[in-house]
Amino acid sequence: xxxxxxxxxxxxxxxxxxxxxxxxxxxxxxALRVSxxxxxxxxxxxxxxxxxxxxxxxxxxxxxxSAPEDAHVAITVEKIDDGEVSPYLVDELRTGDxxxxxxxxxxxxxxxxxxxxxxxxxxxxxxxxxxxxxxxHRAAAGYAGPTTLLYSSRTFEDIIYRAELDRLAAAxxxxxxxxxLTRGQPPGWTGYRxxxxxxxxxEVAPPAGTHALAFVCGPxxxxxxxxxxxxxxxxxxxxxxxxxxxxxxx
Amino acid sequence: MDPLDxxxxxxxxxxxLMDIFGQDMTGALTTCATCHxxxxxxxxxxxxxxxxxxxxxxxxxxxQMKVALIRGGYGVDLRGVRTLRIWRAS
Amino acid sequence: MSTGFISRGxxxxxxxxxxxxxRLPPGQYLDRGFPVLSAGPTPxxxxxxxxxxxxxxxxxxxxxxxSQFLALPRETPRVDIHCVTKWSKLDTTWEGxxxxxxxxxxxxxxxxxxxxxxxxxxxxLSLEDVSDGKAWVVFGYEGEPLPPEHGGPxxxxxxxxxxxxxxxxxxxxxxxxxxxxxxxxxxxxxxxGDPWKEERYSGD
Numbered sequence: 001x002x003x004x005x006x007x008x009x010x011x012x013x014x015x016x017x018x019x020x021x022x023x024x025x026x027x028x029x030x031a032l033r034v035s036x037x038x039x040x041x042x043x044x045x046x047x048x049x050x051x052x053x054x055x056x057x058x059x060x061x062x063x064x065x066s067a068p069e070d071a072h073v074a075i076t077v078e079k080i081d082d083g084e085v086s087p088y089l090v091d092e093l094r095t096g097d098x099x100x101x102x103x104x105x106x107x108x109x110x111x112x113x114x115x116x117x118x119x120x121x122x123x124x125x126x127x128x129x130x131x132x133x134x135x136x137h138r139a140a141a142g143y144a145g146p147t148t149l150l151y152s153s154r155t156f157e158d159i160i161y162r163a164e165l166d167r168l169a170a171a172x173x174x175x176x177x178x179x180x181l182t183r184g185q186p187p188g189w190t191g192y193r194x195x196x197x198x199x200x201x202x203e204v205a206p207p208a209g210t211h212a213l214a215f216v217c218g219p220x221x222x223x224x225x226x227x228x229x230x231x232x233x234x235x236x237x238x239x240x241x242x243x244x245x246x247x248x249x250x
Numbered sequence: 251m252d253p254l255d256x257x258x259x260x261x262x263x264x265x266x267l268m269d270i271f272g273q274d275m276t277g278a279l280t281t282c283a284t285c286h287x288x289x290x291x292x293x294x295x296x297x298x299x300x301x302x303x304x305x306x307x308x309x310x311x312x313x314q315m316k317v318a319l320i321r322g323g324y325g326v327d328l329r330g331v332r333t334l335r336i337w338r339a340s
Numbered sequence: 341m342s343t344g345f346i347s348r349g350x351x352x353x354x355x356x357x358x359x360x361x362x363r364l365p366p367g368q369y370l371d372r373g374f375p376v377l378s379a380g381p382t383p384x385x386x387x388x389x390x391x392x393x394x395x396x397x398x399x400x401x402x403x404x405x406x407s408q409f410l411a412l413p414r415e416t417p418r419v420d421i422h423c424v425t426k427w428s429k430l431d432t433t434w435e436g437x438x439x440x441x442x443x444x445x446x447x448x449x450x451x452x453x454x455x456x457x458x459x460x461x462x463x464x465l466s467l468e469d470v471s472d473g474k475a476w477v478v479f480g481y482e483g484e485p486l487p488p489e490h491g492g493p494x495x496x497x498x499x500x501x502x503x504x505x506x507x508x509x510x511x512x513x514x515x516x517x518x519x520x521x522x523x524x525x526x527x528x529x530x531x532x533g534d535p536w537k538e539e540r541y542s543g544d
């Protein structure tokens with residue numbers, strides 16, 4: 001059952017951009033210094049609010065990419081071409097700038113080491129962000145339960161956190177990272193080269209009998225398709241948690 | 251853009267619901283007034299835009315919750331929910 | 341709620357009105373695109389079984405099939421539209437049937453209507469607000485069939501009121517004696533929604 005919720009009203013607070021980390025051509029992480037941050041669970045998100053000089057405001061939600069053990073609260077933002085907030089966060093914001101945020105938000109789509117596993121993380125494009133918070137926490141907590149990340153990106157260059165994922169997997173035999181590249185593959189690529197389907201998930205996912213917990217995040221269509229496939233592979237509904245990001249993403 | 255692509259889930263309504271109820275609601279359980287399916291709010295389907303947020307049953311598609319974004323606050327219609335089970339905040 | 345903080349270098353996506361400013365109701369800004377706001381999935385409609393009804397408190401309940409509807413006299417209004425979420429779009433062109441044509445055939449007794457739509461959406465209007473060239477049921481937009489995400493095959497078009505009154509996927513006008521709040525009106529939006537009086541929320 002869900003753990004008891006903490007009674008806490010959300011208030012906006014000012015965060016300072018401590019570091020800007022380019023991830024891919026269209027994706028950037030922002031490490032934020034938040035003075036009154038209460039801590040968070042991997043999988044939660046925060047809201048960002050931008051205010052123009054004439055008072056116009058725009059607000060969006062971004063998954064927290066950092067582990068609760070990390071020094072700063074990080075978000076990872078993908079620039080949407082005709083977006084209103086993401087181009088500002090990816091192209092304009094600089095170290096030292098301040099950003100209004102509120103959070104952490106959410107509780108259903110979270111995993112901490114005490115929740116156990118085995119763990120199946122399924123990511124489409126920027127859907128990898130909350131799952132990365134889970135993996136970073138998992139490493140910090142020294143969790144050794146079998147864990148698989150199945151991660152779909154358009155091309156090799158679009159893989160967010162690629163080097164860090166390579167490092168985590170190389171250092172930890174209980175973690176497996178499986179990539180699929182759907183639009184283009186580098187020469188010599190021996191991995192998957194298509195969108196998620198039943199065959200791929202049947203090959204990669206821990207069998208339902210292991211009582212694995214699945215977290216699926218990314219564009220709506222991909223999430224719904226993957227969740228349906230997992231249901232077809234006999235994962236019970238309570239063991240599949242989904243977070244839809246809407247139309248965008250890989 | 252097809253609204254299907256823009257469909258989200260209860261996680262997207264988490265901040266708004268926390269504003270209204272004072273705690274995270276994505277783990278709260280609803281029983282649908284139409285089909286009686288029980289689901290955590292995090293699993294329900296969400297259609298959100300500038301006028302408000304509509305939360306639909308993931309089983310039958312009927313509206314469970316409607317939250318209008320009105321000046322100064324929210325207009326909340328929960329007629330589509332038969333029962334809402336919330337855990338006591340710690 | 342506002343904290344007074346300004347985000348350095350943020351201007352947002354709004355387009356300055358310039359010469360068109362006088363055509364914008366208070367609080368509105370121009371939008372380049374045509375945002376899609378939906379309260380649910382796009383209904384899948386079979387034109388072979390689609391019909392349009394005007395019933396309720398009328399002398400002569402009416403029903404048209406799709407081909408019958410297309411045979412009605414049609415108009416091509418060119419109008420400005422204003423969404424309560426503050427975007428406006430000028431000089432939009434549509435094709436459809438004037439509401440007078442549909443209402444005259446039914447001979448309404450009541451003074452109000454509820455528009456019922458595929459997917460369950462409803463909105464309420466006074467007959468006064470949809471008479472005299474003020475409203476249509478449209479099936480064409482910008483010279484093409486109305487796309488499903490924008491309400492196709494047919495939607496209401498009531499441009500002098502906020503655009504939530506221009507109900508998508510409309511199927512039936514139920515004439516009533518009282519003004520009964522629809523989907524958004526019952527949640528706190530204004531019963532009438534005149535953008536020139538900024539009637540956004542109940543109590544405005």
